[in-house]
Amino acid sequence: MAPPPTKTPKLTASHSAQTQLVSAGRDPKWTRGLVNTPVMRASTITFDTYADLRAGVKTALDTNTPFYGRMGTPSQWALRDTLTELEHGDGTHLFPSGVAAIAHTLLALLDSGDHILIPDSVYEPVRGIAVKMLKRFNISFDYYDPMSVADAAARINSNTRLIFAETPGSLTFEVQDIPALAKLAGEKGAFLVVDNTWATPLYLNPLDLGADVSIHAGTKYLCGHSDVMVGTATAKGRAWDLLSRASFTAGQTISADDAFLTLRGIRTLDVRLRQHGAQALHIAKWLEAHPAVARVLHPALKSCPGHDIWQRDFKGSTGLFSVILKGGTEPDCAAMVDHLEHFKMGFSWGGYESLILPADPTSIRTATKWQAEGPLLRVHIGLENIDDLMADLDAGLARYTAAISA
Numbered sequence: 078m079a080p081p082p083t084k085t086p087k088l089t090a091s092h093s094a095q096t097q098l099v100s101a102g103r104d105p106k107w108t109r110g111l112v113n114t115p116v117m118r119a120s121t122i123t124f125d126t127y128a129d130l131r132a133g134v135k136t137a138l139d140t141n142t143p144f145y146g147r148m149g150t151p152s153q154w155a156l157r158d159t160l161t162e163l164e165h166g167d168g169t170h171l172f173p174s175g176v177a178a179i180a181h182t183l184l185a186l187l188d189s190g191d192h193i194l195i196p197d198s199v200y201e202p203v204r205g206i207a208v209k210m211l212k213r214f215n216i217s218f219d220y221y222d223p224m225s226v227a228d229a230a231a232r233i234n235s236n237t238r239l240i241f242a243e244t245p246g247s248l249t250f251e252v253q254d255i256p257a258l259a260k261l262a263g264e265k266g267a268f269l270v271v272d273n274t275w276a277t278p279l280y281l282n283p284l285d286l287g288a289d290v291s292i293h294a295g296t297k298y299l300c301g302h303s304d305v306m307v308g309t310a311t312a313k314g315r316a317w318d319l320l321s322r323a324s325f326t327a328g329q330t331i332s333a334d335d336a337f338l339t340l341r342g343i344r345t346l347d348v349r350l351r352q353h354g355a356q357a358l359h360i361a362k363w364l365e366a367h368p369a370v371a372r373v374l375h376p377a378l379k380s381c382p383g384h385d386i387w388q389r390d391f392k393g394s395t396g397l398f399s400v401i402l403k404g405g406t407e408p409d410c411a412a413m414v415d416h417l418e419h420f421k422m423g424f425s426w427g428g429y430e431s432l433i434l435p436a437d438p439t440s441i442r443t444a445t446k447w448q449a450e451g452p453l454l455r456v457h458i459g460l461e462n463i464d465d466l467m468a469d470l471d472a473g474l475a476r477y478t479a480a481i482s483a
């Protein structure tokens with residue numbers, strides 16, 4: 078069965094992304110003049126006559142007419158269209174989480190006997206997908222140095238069918254050379270799949286740089302309010318054919334309510350990211366000069382691996398980065414993080430609130446060796462007042478320094 082196409086006419090290139098954030102997916106056929114496409118919850122959609130039912134089966138999907146809940150209603154279609162437009166793809170599918178989007182994309186594009194390459198800086202649960210799922214289907218994998226396209230090239234086999242990338246990398250923020258990886262994948266007839274969660278479609282469009290699929294944990298900035306789990310995969314060409322078919326076959330969908338909330342979040346993505354990005358960069362620069370800090374891993378800072386690539390390919394930076402402290406160990410961080418007022422500890426990020434997370438990449442690495450002067454803290458800079466956030470971090474770093482010199 079063909080998937081419902083994403084039908085809204087593409088805006089011309091002269092439409093700026095900010096305007097797309099506001100206008101994309103608002104098909105008058107669905108909104109009937111309401112500003113927002115309503116939440117349309119459905120499993121069954123009824124037909125009055127046998128002829129309507131038959132016609133529905135034949136044409137519903139091509140005309141974006143509701144047919145059966147699993148194929149979506151305008152609530153999901155508006156979100157799909159918006160992402161397709163923002164990421165310049167042929168279509169978008171929705172998944173119940175970012176991890177589900179990654180797992181399903183890999184299963185949709187790969188066959189038994191294939192081999193894939195995964196960056197050593199990958200979001201850790203992707204290693205779980207490889208070990209616990211791909212391996213069972215006889216799909217082999219190798220990790221590569223995220224900063225070395227030559228290393229990726231050296232690990233390519235005759236059966237390499239897909240290169241996975243994540244830019245910048247989780248926890249350690251290596252910015253990957255997507256055009257060079259796309260060239261490498263292209264030469265081998267392999268797909269390039271990019272996890273674009275950090276940059277959002279506003280600051281990076283991997284499909285324009287040669288990738289086949291761009292994935293988002295919409296859980297983060299797209300939703301932006303820490304209350305939805307959602308994943309998206311936008312693809313083009315052959316990758317979209319395979320992904321859309323497999324996604325419908327496997328029954329992948331999200332609730333109308335979650336689609337509505339995610340699209341509501343997207344409408345304000347630009348203003349939120351400007352504030353997250355500006356505050357984070359200011360705090361990153363301040364931390365860089367702080368006596369308790371050894372290094373700051375923020376793509377917009379020179380010291381970040383791949384900073385020059387960030388400068389070449391990205392349109393901005395967001396609110397998430399890491400700090401490496403001087404001396405001490407991860408447990409010493411407790412003195413700092415236990416008493417923070419505004420930075421709470423928790424997984425995920427991308428909501429309006431500040432977060433902090435001590436993490437040790439050492440045990441995660443397999444292709445490269447993690448070397449650092451001290452423990453790593455990942456911070457998400459929220460929308461609180463910047464002076465409040467800096468005072469909180471400053472007091473925390475003083476507690477850390479006192480703890481390691483005690």
Ligand SMILES: *Cc1c(COP(=O)(O)O)cnc(C)c1O
Nearest residue numbers: 174175176200272274294296307
């Ligand atoms: C959070 C995250 C994911 C997973 O998203 P979930 O919605 O939590 O499953 C994937 N990739 C990156 C880079 C992430 O930060």
